[in-house]
Amino acid sequence: MSPVKIIAQRATKLHAGALVAGFFKDDRPLAGLSAEIDWIHNGIISHLILRGRIRGDLKETTLLATQRKLHVNNILLIGLGKKDPLTPQTLQEVYSHISHTLSQLHITDYAVEWFGPTGPAVEEAKIVEAVLAGLGTDPGRSIERTLLVPDEEKAQRIRQRMQSATGDA
Numbered sequence: 001m002s003p004v005k006i007i008a009q010r011a012t013k014l015h016a017g018a019l020v021a022g023f024f025k026d027d028r029p030l031a032g033l034s035a036e037i038d039w040i041h042n043g044i045i046s047h048l049i050l051r052g053r054i055r056g057d058l059k060e061t062t063l064l065a066t067q068r069k070l071h072v073n074n075i076l077l078i079g080l081g082k083k084d085p086l087t088p089q090t091l092q093e094v095y096s097h098i099s100h101t102l103s104q105l106h107i108t109d110y111a112v113e114w115f116g117p118t119g120p121a122v123e124e125a126k127i128v129e130a131v132l133a134g135l136g137t138d139p140g141r142s143i144e145r146t147l148l149v150p151d152e153e154k155a156q157r158i159r160q161r162m163q164s165a166t167g168d169a
Helices: 032-040 044-050 088-104 124-135 152-166
Strands: 004-007 015-023 061-065 071-079 109-113 144-148
Touching: 004 124, 004 152, 015 032, 015 088, 032 044, 032 109, 071 088, 088 109, 088 124, 124 144, 124 152
Parallel strands: 004 144, 015 071, 015 109, 109 144
Antiparallel strands: 061 071
């Protein structure tokens, strides 16, 4: 079995200890899970950006309360830096930072957004390996990791790549 569960699901349906969303420094308006969270929470992320409280710098980390509008206890926002140079190495560093941060917060059940390319990608296998390496595994702790992807087709491709990378059947 894969150490990471892959699903295509909306944030409003998700149950987890934490929900992790990323946003780019140079991508406005917000997109993906950050945009969904921003809309649900009446523009909280947009307000923080407009006030200069967060910028989206690489690995910039902000913990937000969910205000009971989602079935998660915490929202962790991660800055992804500039959109263009999002390499497998950068992705591995970001996912590793997320894993370490949540471990420090003693959160053992989390869902994290897929930050890799959303279309078919030539380097998708490298990206999946980077994500797996970044999220890592901790044999001493029981951690439930869920990777949220944009659609079921993408989820299936990532599951297949992950099975190939881990050797799981």
